[in-house]
Amino acid sequence: METGQRTSRKVRKLGSNRRRQTREPADGEGAAVAPEPESWSSQAAAELQAFFQDCGAKERGFVTREDLAVAKFSFLGSKEESEMIFDWVDVERKGHLSLEEFSSGLKNIFGSSQSPHRLRRRKPLPSKRVSATTSFPALEEADAEEKEAFLAFMEQLGTGHLLPKQMEIWQLWGQLRQEEPQLAGNLAGFLAKMTSRLQEAQADKEALELTLRKRDSDHHREVQQLYEEMEQQIRQEKQQLQAESDSRGLALTSQMQDVLEAKEREVQRLAEGQREAQVEAEGPTPGKSAPPRGSPPRGAQPGAGAGPQEPTQTPPTMAEQEAQPRPSLTTAHAEEQGPPHSREPRAESRLEDPGMDSREAGLTPSPGDPMAGGGPQANPDYLFHVIFLGDSNVGKTSFLHLLHQNSFATGLTATVGVDFRVKTLLVDNKCFVLQLWDTAGQERYHSMTRQLLRKADGVVLMYDITSQESFAHVRYWLDCLQDAGSDGVVILLLGNKMDCEEERQVSVEAGQQLAQELGVYFGECSAALGHNILEPVVNLARSLRMQEEGLKDSLVKVAPKRPPKRFGCCS
Numbered sequence: 001m002e003t004g005q006r007t008s009r010k011v012r013k014l015g016s017n018r019r020r021q022t023r024e025p026a027d028g029e030g031a032a033v034a035p036e037p038e039s040w041s042s043q044a045a046a047e048l049q050a051f052f053q054d055c056g057a058k059e060r061g062f063v064t065r066e067d068l069a070v071a072k073f074s075f076l077g078s079k080e081e082s083e084m085i086f087d088w089v090d091v092e093r094k095g096h097l098s099l100e101e102f103s104s105g106l107k108n109i110f111g112s113s114q115s116p117h118r119l120r121r122r123k124p125l126p127s128k129r130v131s132a133t134t135s136f137p138a139l140e141e142a143d144a145e146e147k148e149a150f151l152a153f154m155e156q157l158g159t160g161h162l163l164p165k166q167m168e169i170w171q172l173w174g175q176l177r178q179e180e181p182q183l184a185g186n187l188a189g190f191l192a193k194m195t196s197r198l199q200e201a202q203a204d205k206e207a208l209e210l211t212l213r214k215r216d217s218d219h220h221r222e223v224q225q226l227y228e229e230m231e232q233q234i235r236q237e238k239q240q241l242q243a244e245s246d247s248r249g250l251a252l253t254s255q256m257q258d259v260l261e262a263k264e265r266e267v268q269r270l271a272e273g274q275r276e277a278q279v280e281a282e283g284p285t286p287g288k289s290a291p292p293r294g295s296p297p298r299g300a301q302p303g304a305g306a307g308p309q310e311p312t313q314t315p316p317t318m319a320e321q322e323a324q325p326r327p328s329l330t331t332a333h334a335e336e337q338g339p340p341h342s343r344e345p346r347a348e349s350r351l352e353d354p355g356m357d358s359r360e361a362g363l364t365p366s367p368g369d370p371m372a373g374g375g376p377q378a379n380p381d382y383l384f385h386v387i388f389l390g391d392s393n394v395g396k397t398s399f400l401h402l403l404h405q406n407s408f409a410t411g412l413t414a415t416v417g418v419d420f421r422v423k424t425l426l427v428d429n430k431c432f433v434l435q436l437w438d439t440a441g442q443e444r445y446h447s448m449t450r451q452l453l454r455k456a457d458g459v460v461l462m463y464d465i466t467s468q469e470s471f472a473h474v475r476y477w478l479d480c481l482q483d484a485g486s487d488g489v490v491i492l493l494l495g496n497k498m499d500c501e502e503e504r505q506v507s508v509e510a511g512q513q514l515a516q517e518l519g520v521y522f523g524e525c526s527a528a529l530g531h532n533i534l535e536p537v538v539n540l541a542r543s544l545r546m547q548e549e550g551l552k553d554s555l556v557k558v559a560p561k562r563p564p565k566r567f568g569c570c571s
């Protein structure tokens with residue numbers, strides 16, 4: 001019972017001492033108070049010295065936590081209690097304590113008595129005490145000293161918020177004091193340790209929360225920054241792309257302008273040559289050579305059976321010129337291609353069908369053939385402008401490429417603006433130079449095409465037999481022709497891609513019917529197979545010649561007789 005009382009006294013003091021150790025540096029309640037070993041027994045002091053000796057602390061000059069594992073103090077119960085005491089004294093968590101620190105720590109806990117001075121310092125504010133008391137009704141019945149000791153202890157621990165179940169603690173406290181008084185000290189030590197750990201955990205938690213909050217805001221800021229940088233980058237990319245596209249557009253426009261101007265110049269040059277030749281042909285000097293290409297007006301289409309036209313002026317006697325015997329031409333089949341090319345084929349596949357007659361294809365005439373020949377004809381008998389019209393993709397370029405290169409081009413891209421090639425043919429012993437104009441079917445180039453139509457002598461109006469739409473657009477192209485004032489133009493309606501029989505959408509009959517209705521020539525072909533390529537062109541040349549002859553005849557009727565003139569390369 002005496003031991004119990006002693007322990008409970010010790011426990012009561014535990015809180016006040018601990019408080020002093022832990023709180024003095026922080027709250028500045030006063031300078032460190034040296035322990036007052038009023039009741040520190042000489043036996044305890046002897047035990048302490050023996051302990052220092054046994055564990056080797058005396059030699060080393062300090063005590064570790066492990067040393068306490070072998071300590072046997074009469075004033076301490078279990079081994080755990082000793083270790084707990086070490087933790088209690090080692091407030092700085094160094095892991096070792098000098099002999100003085102350890103001794104004074106122990107004395108503070110077990111040796112000092114409550115001096116009036118200490119009690120005063122430890123006494124909490126009345127208001128707090130009241131509130132604590134009212135929250136613990138069980139305390140009302142307790143012994144006043146006990147009650148005060150407990151409340152002071154709890155308050156000093158500062159566990160109000162960390163150890164909410166104070167009622168239970170009180171009960172445990174009371175029970176321990178009655179049943180196991182020596183363990184009351186353990187409870188105090190345990191609670192103190194718990195409190196300290198909880199405070200540390202609380203501090204860690206707060207620090208962690210702070211760090212997390214900081215990281216969160218940093219992260220948010222970084223994301224915001226990244227987002228802004230990204231937006232900036234997108235804006236720059238957009239501007240760059242826009243600038244590039246603008247400059248590309250400008251370059252393309254100027255390039256197309258150049259092409260157009262070059263073609264205009266070429267056309268002008270040819271027209272000049274034609275005019276000069278005509279002047280020569282009309283001149284009084286007999287025997288001078290001149291190309292027979294007459295100037296408009298043009299007669300009605302031969303295929304349509306139109307009659308001769310009335311002349312609007314008095315031209316020279318072209319019929320007389322024609323009547324003169326002319327030496328045969330040596331050059332009969334040659335091609336030139338007008339610069340610059342609007343597009344080039346990426347790959348070519350030459351027609352190599354052994355079963356196919358080259359004469360049938362009409363593209364590779366043999367020597368002695370009336371179509372055979374060498375280079376371009378300098379002084380042709382006839383010079384005609386033939387324009388290829390039709391929707392995009394119907395095969396105009398493929399047709400011309402085959403006619404010119406004798407091979408089918410694959411991988412062609414859409415024509416840009418216009419392109420032209422020159423084809424020289426020997427037909428019925430006459431030299432024909434055909435200027436073949438390849439127009440772009442795409443709508444954005446239609447205005448350019450319309451301008452070209454004014455110069456047309458003949459037109460090949462092509463559609464794709466696998467496209468009803470391209471067939472329907474034939475009338476649109478005819479309207480364009482009419483708008484351009486090209487009424488007397490010889491027209492050949494040509495349905496391409498006849499090799500695609502399975503996909504056919506326009507029947508042969510429909511094509512024929514339309515041709516009849518419009519009074520134009522008609523044919524079907526396949527640029528891919530090389531079917532019916534040269535024949536329509538030859539027939540067109542013949543028709544153009546017939547039309548021209550018809551014109552001449554009509555002129556002869558009104559023109560005065562002149563000495564016969566010859567024209568051609570050998571005049």
Ligand SMILES: Nc1nc2c(ncn2[C@@H]2O[C@H](COP(=O)(O)OP(=O)(O)OP(=O)(O)O)[C@@H](O)[C@H]2O)c(=O)[nH]1
Pocket residue numbers: 390391392393394395396397398399409410411412413414415416439440441442496497498499500525526527528529
């Ligand atoms: N099956 C088949 N395909 C053809 C034939 N002729 C041309 N093509 C293909 O049809 C497509 C269009 O041919 P192009 O010659 O470029 O047509 P286009 O009328 O000049 O077109 P634009 O230049 O846009 O006016 C290409 O893929 C050719 O290979 C043909 O007779 N048969």
